[in-house]
Amino acid sequence: MNDENMFHKDVEKSSHQKDKGCKDACCGFCCTRLKDFGVTIGKTEILKDVNLHIHCGELTAIIGPNGAGKSTLLKAMLGDLKATGELRYIDAKGRRNGKPLIGYVPQYLNFDAGSPTSVLDLFMACRFKFPVWLYTPKRIIKHVEESLSKVKADHLINRRLGALSGGELQRVLLALALDPIPDLLLLDEPVSGIDHNGLAIFYETVSQLRKNYDLSIILISHDLDLVYQYADRVVLLKKTILENGKPQDVFQSENFNDVFSLKWKNVDTQVRGE
Numbered sequence: 001m002n003d004e005n006m007f008h009k010d011v012e013k014s015s016h017q018k019d020k021g022c023k024d025a026c027c028g029f030c031c032t033r034l035k036d037f038g039v040t041i042g043k044t045e046i047l048k049d050v051n052l053h054i055h056c057g058e059l060t061a062i063i064g065p066n067g068a069g070k071s072t073l074l075k076a077m078l079g080d081l082k083a084t085g086e087l088r089y090i091d092a093k094g095r096r097n098g099k100p101l102i103g104y105v106p107q108y109l110n111f112d113a114g115s116p117t118s119v120l121d122l123f124m125a126c127r128f129k130f131p132v133w134l135y136t137p138k139r140i141i142k143h144v145e146e147s148l149s150k151v152k153a154d155h156l157i158n159r160r161l162g163a164l165s166g167g168e169l170q171r172v173l174l175a176l177a178l179d180p181i182p183d184l185l186l187l188d189e190p191v192s193g194i195d196h197n198g199l200a201i202f203y204e205t206v207s208q209l210r211k212n213y214d215l216s217i218i219l220i221s222h223d224l225d226l227v228y229q230y231a232d233r234v235v236l237l238k239k240t241i242l243e244n245g246k247p248q249d250v251f252q253s254e255n256f257n258d259v260f261s262l263k264w265k266n267v268d269t270q271v272r273g274e
C-alpha cells in the first residue's frame with residue numbers, strides 16, 4: 001500500500017477527524033509533500049532531490065551551512081523561483097489535493113523607516129487592497145485587531161512601521177502571514193534587529209501557533225539551541241537533504257558534525273549554556 005492510501009485509510013478510521021476540519025483541532029493528518037524538488041539557476045544546480053513530508057501541527061526547522069540552499073528552497077516553494085518536482089498539499093479528508101495556501105514571513109522587510117505607514121496601513125494594502133488614504137471601515141479595523149491579537153500584537157495597530165522594534169515587526173509580519181490561516185507557514189528566521197531573548201519569544205509564539213491552529217510550519221534557522229528546544233523535526237540541508245528527523249537524532253549525526261564542525265555530545269548541557 002502506498003503512503004497516500006495509508007493516509008486516507010487512517011483518516012477514515014479516525015472518528016475525531018470525521019467531524020472536525022484540520023484547522024479546528026490538531027489532527028496530524030494534513031500534510032505537505034515535496035517530491036524530487038530541485039532548483040537550477042543558470043547552469044548551477046542549487047537544490048536537488050529534495051523529498052520532504054510535513055505534517056500539520058509540526059514545526060520543522062531547516063538548518064545548514066551558508067549557501068546550502070535554505071532560502072532558495074523557500075523561494076521555490078513560494079513560486080518565486082522555478083523548480084522541478086512537485087509541491088503538494090493533501091487535507092485530512094482528502095478533499096483538497098493540490099497547491100497549499102502558504103503564509104510567509106521574510107527575514108526582513110525593506111521599507112523606508114521614516115515613512116508614516118502604520119501597521120493598519122500595511123494590512124490594508126496587503127490584505128484588503130484598500131487605498132490607505134480612504135476612510136477605514138470599522139469592520140476592517142476589527143478584523144486587523146483580531147489578526148494582530150493572534151500574536152499578541154493588537155496594541156501595535158496604529159504604530160508606525162519604522163517605530164517598531166525588530167521583534168514587534170516580526171510579530172506583525174507573522175499576523176499578516178496568518179491572515180487567512182494558511183496550510184503551510186514558511187518562516188525565514190530574522191537575523192538582525194532581534195536579540196537572543198527576542199528570538200526565543202519569537203520561537204515560543206510560533207510554537208504556540210502550531211498547536212493552536214494545527215499549522216505545518218517550516219522555519220529556516222541559524223540558532224541551533226532554539227531549534228533543539230522548539231523544533232519537532234530538523235532537516236539538515238546542503239543542496240539536498242542530508243538528515244531529517246528528531247532534533248536529538250540529527251544533532252548527533254555524523255553529517256551534523258561534518259557540517260557544523262561541532263560535537264553535540266551533551267545536548268541538554270549545551271542548550272542550558274553550561
Ligand SMILES: Nc1ncnc2c1ncn2[C@@H]1O[C@H](COP(=O)(O)OP(=O)(O)OP(=O)(O)O)[C@@H](O)[C@H]1O
Pocket residue numbers: 041044046064065066067068069070071072073
Ligand atoms: N539568483 C541567483 N543566481 C545565482 N545563484 C544564486 C541565486 N540565488 C542564490 N544563489 C546561490 O545559491 C546558493 C544557495 O543560496 P541560498 O541563499 O539559498 O543559501 P542559504 O542556505 O539560504 O544561505 P544563508 O544561510 O547564507 O542565508 C548560494 O551559493 C547562492 O550564491
